Amino acid sequence: MSFSVATWNINSVRLRRPIVERLLLEQAPDILCLQEIKCRDEEFPAGAFAALGYRHQAINGQKAYHGVAILSRFPLTVTGKETFCGIDEARHVSALADVKGRPVHIHNFYVPAGGDEPDPDTNPKFRHKLDFVAEMRRIRAERPDAPNLLLGDLNIAPLEHDVWSHRQLLDVVSHTPVETGSFEAMRQDAGWVDLMRRHAPEPAKLYTWWSYRAQDWQASNRGRRLDHVWSSPGFAERLAGIEILAEARGWEKPSDHVPVIARFDF
């Protein structure tokens, strides 16, 4: 049996509902994790996605900022809407999916961006980001009842070949050594496997985000891998393929992030 799951920072789900529908129609992932929906729960276009077969939805929204949601063809039981650093922002939702009788547990995350200045003593947003990542260590990969997945916009490009220029981005928030070191240590301590790199090891360049500010994102190709798909070690063995849908960066009224789609055989 095959099963697919995708993640996409949509940068306003109401504005970009048409391209979410396009992804669902063209790629038909079984489950789609969205970040930055930027709306309250009751403003989420639930009916439009249900009409395409995604009747099961776990939404953790808030007004204007952040917000995450899981769309699923299979039944979902919400298992958590957790807060981190004692700050009440909608940056996490988790659910247990019933995939034809087989349970799969999913964490959907939107990690804080961290502001401009990579100094936790002068920039509270950067301090928040570092604290948030450290606290993610409590989300463990191993789970007694189901294979576990962690997906989302984690806002850190951890490896040298996750950015267009390692040297030029060492002082840029998302790729500073304090972030990348803490991020990889957290991932390994909690037991997660980086599925994108399992499928395409370095030195392959992998990007999931291209700035809106480039005149031609494709020509300059100054991307970063900010979006991630992690699994528990046992489930990593079931990975059949993983794709970065870079073409979506060129769709009408695009997000600055593109979808990542993982497929499993189990």
Add this chain to the structure above:
DNA sequence: ATGACGGATCTAATCCGA
């Protein structure tokens, strides 16, 4: 190379993203 962009909001100028 921190921007030349693009969201949301008390629709006007401000905050935010990365």
